[in-house]
Amino acid sequence: MPSYAAHHKTAVPAHVAIIMDGNGRWAKQRGLPRIEGHRRGVETVRTTTFAARDLGVKMLTLYAFSVENWKRPQDEVGALMGLLEYYLKKELETFIRDRVQLRTIGRTDELPAGVQKLLRTTMEETRHFTDYTLVLALNYGSRTEIADAARAYAAAVVAGREQLTDGSWDRFSRYLYTAGMPDPDLIIRTSGESRISNFLLMQGAYAEFVFTPLLWPDFTKADLAAAIAEFAKRERRYGLTSEQVKPAPGATQ
Ligand code: FPP
Numbered sequence: 001m002p003s004y005a006a007h008h009k010t011a012v013p014a015h016v017a018i019i020m021d022g023n024g025r026w027a028k029q030r031g032l033p034r035i036e037g038h039r040r041g042v043e044t045v046r047t048t049t050f051a052a053r054d055l056g057v058k059m060l061t062l063y064a065f066s067v068e069n070w071k072r073p074q075d076e077v078g079a080l081m082g083l084l085e086y087y088l089k090k091e092l093e094t095f096i097r098d099r100v101q102l103r104t105i106g107r108t109d110e111l112p113a114g115v116q117k118l119l120r121t122t123m124e125e126t127r128h129f130t131d132y133t134l135v136l137a138l139n140y141g142s143r144t145e146i147a148d149a150a151r152a153y154a155a156a157v158v159a160g161r162e163q164l165t166d167g168s169w170d171r172f173s174r175y176l177y178t179a180g181m182p183d184p185d186l187i188i189r190t191s192g193e194s195r196i197s198n199f200l201l202m203q204g205a206y207a208e209f210v211f212t213p214l215l216w217p218d219f220t221k222a223d224l225a226a227a228i229a230e231f232a233k234r235e236r237r238y239g240l241t242s243e244q245v246k247p248a249p250g251a252t253q
Helices: 004-008 021-031 034-054 065-070 074-097 112-126 140-157 171-174 219-234
Strands: 017-018 061-066 102-107 131-139 185-190 210-211
Touching: 017 219, 021 034, 034 074, 034 219, 061 074, 061 210, 065 074, 065 131, 074 112, 102 112, 112 171, 131 140, 140 171, 185 219, 210 219
Parallel strands: 017 061, 017 185, 061 131, 102 131, 185 210
Antiparallel strands: none
């Protein structure tokens, strides 16, 4: 889907996606176990969810668990799943009170049954909130997503629901986990790493990137506001020339 912000020419990115990195290093710097960093990371998830909405963002996607994260030590994976359960139980009331819709992207059917159940309940109870959406990327990987979509698309062709003659991105993208979501306008990564790590590879085709050295537990509303200010200064051209995207002086938008 074309980005909402692109369409409406607004300085605030409608959809912000964040690669939350640096929990482990945050803990290490303090001589604490890694899980303590994740615990603090959950607090930042909470504050950032509401900070983004206050700043005018319509959709926030957080990379909470990747398909590669299963390979971490067993106790860390278990602790992350435990934190996710704790978070979902605790936030349901807040989501309802503050009208936050929850949705997920990723192979959620491979998550522990307890987490799946909480996700289903939370999504069901928040599905009618349309002003602001929090998207958790859980057991997410872009390549897995594309492979899954290709399989589903091929099945639809075999079933006669799609035509091979119409292989447009517009049609194909309906088979991605992100079906119906606008593309991210701004992708932020914390902790000083400048990579995309299999996150929204296709959807981020025209996204602006902001990399910050801050570790995720230290990321605040002011830092989000700074990333949004940086976004506002950038000129998004979508393959056009600067003259084409910049309205002539005096023109109204
Ligand atoms: C990266 O830190 C972060 C993760 C692997 C997962 C992010 C998870 C959370 C913020 C908590 C759980 C989320 C929710 C929504 C309840 P890292 O461990 O890679 O840090 P490092 O690179 O410093 O080791």
